[in-house]
Amino acid sequence: MTLTSREIASQPAIWRQALESRTARAAQLLVQPGARMLVLGCGTSAFVAESFAALREQAGFGVTDAAYASEPWTWRDYDVVLVLSRSGTTTEVIEALESLPAGVRTIAVTGVADSPVAGLADDVLLLDFADEESVVQTRFPTTFLLLARAALGEEMGSVAAEAQTVLSRPLDIDLEGLTHFVYLGSGWTYGLAQEAALKIREAAQAWAESYPMLDYRHGPLAVADSRSLVWIIGRAEPTLVADIERTGATVRVGTADPLVELAQAQRLAVAIAERSGLNPDAPRHLTRSIVLS
Incomplete structure (x- = not known):
């Protein structure tokens, strides 16, 4: 581990x-x-x-x-x-x-x-x-x-x-064929969506994006396809879910508390990194703190 x-x-x-x-x-x-x-x-x-x-x-x-x-x-x-x-x-x-x-x-x-x-x-x-x-x-x-x-x-x-229960289970996401990861949030959970996407970029050097939930229709939806996982943290809009599914993307609507969903998203970043042969503890080009001279 x-x-x-x-x-x-x-x-x-x-x-x-x-x-x-x-x-x-x-x-x-x-x-x-x-x-x-x-x-x-x-x-x-x-x-x-x-x-x-x-x-x-x-x-x-x-x-x-x-x-x-x-x-x-x-x-x-x-x-x-x-x-x-x-x-x-x-x-x-x-x-x-x-x-x-x-x-x-x-x-x-x-x-x-x-x-x-x-x-x-x-x-x-x-x-x-x-x-x-x-x-x-x-x-x-x-x-x-x-x-x-x-x-x-x-x-x-x-x-x-709730986190104890959820994190004790295997991560139930099949990564086969997935190369594009999108997180959506609304209100305070938009910050979590941004953080979740950053984790994938940091740990796994993978393509990850984040948007306010309802703004996803306004352009970003154009790149969604069967390689995409779109994860909604917090409340979901059913008509948006249907629109995303029509692109062929996999849609995951969070059912746990948003902070538990973020912990799960962090697990996903580690899983993607390990699948790619990367060490999530040592992200490329990054240090623990940015200290400028």
Whole structure:
């Protein structure tokens, strides 16, 4: 079993630990009723930022925007800036923190307590028990979103149990003939769709795309065929499913909690990599953290 596979399989236990030890702290830092919040990240963390922003705003706790830490953004008098960085060493996140106006409260979510990002923030939500050795992130992003949903008022205990059951079973996807992988999401699950596709690109060097669910008809559907697997995370639109099936593509509509579906998508990325003779623990051209000189 690869390191990545072991880290994927450990997610239910990590999620339980997070709920037991960090829910109160997450609620204290992430809810911030009425505060205008900006959430920043790079790569996986940027997709997680999008999901969290959608969840917080939809829950009614205030305006929440997400942006890439590496891209300029329009300042809108935010009260709080939340940054996500597993390693706490990502150069663009550090530079974003250093560029903020004086007086803005900053919160870091990281896996490393003594990291530069943690040192720059006013408050830290430390998820050191969810950190990973693998370059490819699995536990850290899912653990944060599980905690965020619990902090925002969802009951999440059953999700860890569901993940334990689902991940104990063999992955029920026949890869024969499949070379094109598409993930669709809606609302907060669009961030998960982007993350799922990134996992396949990172770990397996394969063709993977992601789109907001109903936007898939607006062009991307043109490349779907019998080589395509289209995986819908979260709610599905039956007429869209029928349209995709007419292309000859295989459609998978997720039935588990979206975070469990993401864990399954991570397993698929590992399976594709191993089928291609690749090591999912060592993605080509990538390192655990982007540190620029």
